[in-house]
Amino acid sequence: MPADPGAPDEVAAAARGFADAVARIEAGELAFPLPGSGRTAERFAALRTVAEAGLSTARLVEGHVDAAAILAELGAPPPGPGERWGVWAAEPPGEGLTAVRQGAGWVLNGLKQYCSGAHSCTHALVTARAGESRRLFAVRVAADGCRPVEGTWGAVGMAGSDTPDVRFTDVPATAVGEPEAYVDRPGFWHGGIGVAACWYGGAVAVARVLREAAEHRADPHTDAHLGAVDVQLHAAWTLLERAAREIDEDPRDDRGEGRLRAMRTRAFVESVCRQVLDHVGRATGAGPLCHDTGHARTVADLGVYIRQHHAERDLAGLGAHLARPEAGR
Structure with a gap:
């Protein structure tokens, strides 16, 4: 489905960045090694780099490389040349999608919410109810009826x-x-940590104006905020690198630690992003938000993106998991 010519500038810019990134992946200029391949840290670093340049583009690129990882893990063909994939798997309350068999295949009906890249993806992996179970399906976004x-x-x-x-x-x-x-x-849990790597890249981008402010004026309060931000970002990246090593050591999650690792990592990185947003805003005031369009956009984008972590609901899920006698520590 081509980009909507009437779409806002931000949508068109993200779509161009998405198409460019996919072209670079196909040309071998940009690599996202599969989770558990022994190079998961490189994958997280690549996601971080794309996110530092633009969070909306990163959201689309992350969907595409996540789709490639899912297809590989489930034994399906990889994305073809020129294809841009999304993963549309959100299932909030509401109508949702249903799948029914038709001949040798399936057809989908209903409403899918939160479909990133709806005008720029060529294909998508979508979840739908098939009888009493939930299944994953590949669709062409340009198909009639989508x-x-x-x-x-x-x-x-x-x-x-x-x-x-x-x-x-x-x-x-x-x-x-x-x-x-x-x-x-x-890979469901491995992929969730990849999203956190994108959040981290957004936090690094938000922190740029604080670092620039500290470089250009001698002010102990600004320095204190920068020090606090540096500690938090360092800790978050250290945790992401540790998670990458653990995924590579146990790619099939034979130890059963994937869920706990992902919940902990996502919760910590989300908390770091919130603290970075707070420190940068308090240190630099309204000026960058009012006069630096790129910074203001990144702040707004990161505030929305980290809401893929469901705050206390996800923390409650972590606590409930830990409360089980068989849970890992």
């Missing part, structure tokens, strides 16, 4: 990620993996 619902993405932060609802009407689909395979596979 239509973004205009006006359903009114965000200011992450506006460029182009994440509206999409209406599916008898859309042909190919099942990927067995029922529940999408959430049961080890």
